[in-house]
Amino acid sequence: MKKSFFPLYNDISGNTLGIHRYDFGIGQKMVYIQGGMHGGETTYFIFHRIYNYLSEIESELPFSVTLIPIINPQAWSQRIYYNTVGKFSLINGKDSNQFYDTSTPEKDFQHYLCYTLKSIAQEYKYGFDLHTARVSNPYLYIEADNEYYNEIAKILNFKINLVDFEESGDFSSILARPHKGNKKSNTVKAFTIECGSHDDYDEIKIQEVVNNLKTFINYLIENSGEIILTSKPIKLLKPQNYIVAPVSGFVNLFIKPNDKILKNQELGHIYKSNDLSKAIPIISPDDGIIIQFTKTVCIMEKEELIWYGKIL
Numbered sequence: 184m185k186k187s188f189f190p191l192y193n194d195i196s197g198n199t200l201g202i203h204r205y206d207f208g209i210g211q212k213m214v215y216i217q218g219g220m221h222g223g224e225t226t227y228f229i230f231h232r233i234y235n236y237l238s239e240i241e242s243e244l245p246f247s248v249t250l251i252p253i254i255n256p257q258a259w260s261q262r263i264y265y266n267t268v269g270k271f272s273l274i275n276g277k278d279s280n281q282f283y284d285t286s287t288p289e290k291d292f293q294h295y296l297c298y299t300l301k302s303i304a305q306e307y308k309y310g311f312d313l314h315t316a317r318v319s320n321p322y323l324y325i326e327a328d329n330e331y332y333n334e335i336a337k338i339l340n341f342k343i344n345l346v347d348f349e350e351s352g353d354f355s356s357i358l359a360r361p362h363k364g365n366k367k368s369n370t371v372k373a374f375t376i377e378c379g380s381h382d383d384y385d386e387i388k389i390q391e392v393v394n395n396l397k398t399f400i401n402y403l404i405e406n407s408g409e410i411i412l413t414s415k416p417i418k419l420l421k422p423q424n425y426i427v428a429p430v431s432g433f434v435n436l437f438i439k440p441n442d443k444i445l446k447n448q449e450l451g452h453i454y455k456s457n458d459l460s461k462a463i464p465i466i467s468p469d470d471g472i473i474i475q476f477t478k479t480v481c482i483m484e485k486e487e488l489i490w491y492g493k494i495l
């Protein structure tokens with residue numbers, strides 16, 4: 184294993200912020216795994232276990248695997264009290280993962296960071312971007328409508344696979360979709376993994392992601408880095424379905440992540456904040472599967488309350 188440090192910039196106190204990179208094995212650049220774009224993503228534990236696993240098998244690894252557990256040190260150094268602020272730079276208000284226009288690296292921090300990460304990632308055959316999201320179980324984003332992507336999703340074996348063909352500018356989308364102006368990128372099969380609830384240590388969710396990534400690495404070892412297509416079916420969910428809060432108030436939800444829901448099912452109540460006598464039912468508009476929901480019990484009118492997937 185080779186550890187290296189890539190400096191990004193010197194902060195106002197004169198200290199260098201940068202990226203720690205861990206390279207395992209030699210030979211073809213096969214798997215690249217990054218995480219920690221937004222601060223507060225508790226994926227570091229996953230990287231730690233993958234690090235240990237790769238250390239054990241490194242002598243038999245026929246290709247190279249690279250881990251970068253904290254890709255955005257700026258997000259992690261922005262804290263209010265004990266929590267990281269989250270998705271946005273406090274300096275320019277941008278979410279680095281939504282500014283993957285990497286054509287002009289010198290423009291601002293987001294461009295430089297993304298240019299740097301893309302330059303690393305596009306040398307690999309498979310790329311994974313690890314995040315965490317509100318109250319949820321681990322799930323996979325498939326970024327391209329392609330039998331190879333579906334086959335990789337089957338190997339990874341997450342319980343929920345979302346297909347997101349909407350235009351977006353994030354890391355895995357930029358690498359997975361060559362029409363975004365990155366011709367070289369069509370050699371990288373890139374995925375986003377949402378690893379479960381934000382800010383929490385959850386043994387089951389951590390181990391699920393670790394097991395699935397290990398299964399994929401082992402598959403590549405057995406098959407010399409190639410994906411063999413099978414006719415095994417895969418269940419895909421269309422993700423763009425939200426239930427917003429009908430009023431401002433305090434929420435009590437009856438659901439869990441991955442629950443199946445039916446049209447007209449009562450999913451919870453909102454206790455209306457300007458009328459103590461009212462508990463308003465939240466009704467499902469569709470059949471679907473719960474992906475994630477609000478982490479706080481206090482919610483404002485028209486804020487996103489529940490996110491669910493529809494089976495394709």
Ligand SMILES: [Zn+2]
Binds near residue numbers: 221224
């Ligand atoms: Zn994130």
